[in-house]
Amino acid sequence: MNELFLDNTVLPTVCALDSRAAPEPFYHADRVLDFHVLIYVSEGSIYVTEDGTDYTVGEGSLLFLKSGLRHYGKQETPKGTRWIFFHFYLSESTQPELVPDISDIGVYEPLQSRIMLPKQLSGLKGTLPERRLTELIEYSRSNAPDKRFRLNLMLSRTLADIAFFASSEPTLADRIEAFLERHISEPFSSQALEREFYLSYKRLAAVFARDKGISMQQAHRRMQLAEAARLLRTTDLPVGEIAALCGIPDPLYFSRCFSKEYSSSPRDYRRKMSGSY
Numbered sequence: 001m002n003e004l005f006l007d008n009t010v011l012p013t014v015c016a017l018d019s020r021a022a023p024e025p026f027y028h029a030d031r032v033l034d035f036h037v038l039i040y041v042s043e044g045s046i047y048v049t050e051d052g053t054d055y056t057v058g059e060g061s062l063l064f065l066k067s068g069l070r071h072y073g074k075q076e077t078p079k080g081t082r083w084i085f086f087h088f089y090l091s092e093s094t095q096p097e098l099v100p101d102i103s104d105i106g107v108y109e110p111l112q113s114r115i116m117l118p119k120q121l122s123g124l125k126g127t128l129p130e131r132r133l134t135e136l137i138e139y140s141r142s143n144a145p146d147k148r149f150r151l152n153l154m155l156s157r158t159l160a161d162i163a164f165f166a167s168s169e170p171t172l173a174d175r176i177e178a179f180l181e182r183h184i185s186e187p188f189s190s191q192a193l194e195r196e197f198y199l200s201y202k203r204l205a206a207v208f209a210r211d212k213g214i215s216m217q218q219a220h221r222r223m224q225l226a227e228a229a230r231l232l233r234t235t236d237l238p239v240g241e242i243a244a245l246c247g248i249p250d251p252l253y254f255s256r257c258f259s260k261e262y263s264s265s266p267r268d269y270r271r272k273m274s275g276s277y
Contacts, residue, residue: 002051002066004036005114006159007091011152016087019137022080028073035087037065040124040133044081049074057083060125062133062162064117084137088155117159118166126178129165132158135230142233143274172197173211176204180220184227185247188220224248225261232270239266 006012015035028048039046040062048055048063050071057063065071067089124130136154139147170178179196183189190201193216197204208216224246231242243254243266258266 002069003119004064004066004090004117006117006156006163007114009112010091011156012159013089014086014151014155015089017085017137017140017151019082019084021082022077025076025079026073027076028071030070030072032068032070033065033087034067035089036067037071038086038088039063039065039083040085040130041081041083042130044078044083046077046081046083047073047075055120057120058122060130061120061122062124062129063120084133086133086136086155115160115163115167117163121162121166124165126182127165127170128174128177129158129162131181132161138230138234144272171211172204173208176208176216177212177219180216181223184220184223185245187247188217221257222261225258228254228258228266229262229269232266233273239270242266 022044028046039048039057041057041059043059045059046057046063048057048065048071050065051069054074055063121129132154136151136158139154140151144150176193176197179193180188183192186192193204194201205216208214208219212219214222228242228246228248231237231245232239235242237245239255240251243249243251246254248254248257255266258264258269262269264272
């Protein structure tokens with residue numbers, strides 16, 4: 001099936017990434033590339049044939065295309081389709097594939113392994129992999145002075161998150177996390193959580209803290225602040241408006257929370273990310 005493997009000893013190397021929207025219907029380009037491609041579709045569908053296999057990449061789905069293999073479009077991608085793409089290189093590792101192992105790590109034991117990336121994956125709307133992919137695109141457009149160094153690190157983490165997401169069914173804690181992510185702009189609500197999951201708040205809180213090592217309120221607040229940081233990097237919105245959009249309407253309280261999380265005030269963070277320091 002022409003899968004790719006992520007090696008934990010060598011970073012992937014980004015060579016291009018961006019987002020696109022189709023102003024008119026089009027056929028995917030007919031080509032053979034010397035790098036791998038990751039396509040994630042946020043709206044619409046993209047149709048790609050690779051090595052004789054037809055793929056439909058629908059909303060909330062991703063597809064990996066392998067270097068050296070011809071891929072092209074047999075069917076038109078419809079107008080209005082939106083997607084993001086990553087072009088990258090991976091090492092051709094011979095490390096053993098990752099297997100579950102909870103034993104203690106030995107002294108001087110090299111932790112070498114690799115994990116298979118899914119050829120295609122759906123159901124990613126509102127999940128951690130979708131958030132990671134979006135963060136990568138947004139960070140690539142920032143003026144952060146260490147951007148080129150960090151992008152490969154961020155891609156490695158993102159690919160690992162995709163691989164682990166594909167290899168396991170979402171747990172209750174994962175579903176709670178996705179729910180909190182979808183409700184970033186709203187105040188934290190124990191009642192809303194109970195209505196969503198048909199479980200007591202006490203039970204939900206215990207499961208989440210056990211699996212994630214953090215309370216639901218803390219996780220929700222970190223998500224809100226991460227969204228605020230994204231808006232500070234990518235927009236010119238006033239800080240007070242960003243605070244309200246992220247569910248923290250009190251600007252002074254927002255500033256205190258943000259400064260604690262990022263060791264920088266919102267305004268200083270914006271200046272730093274814009275390279276104006």
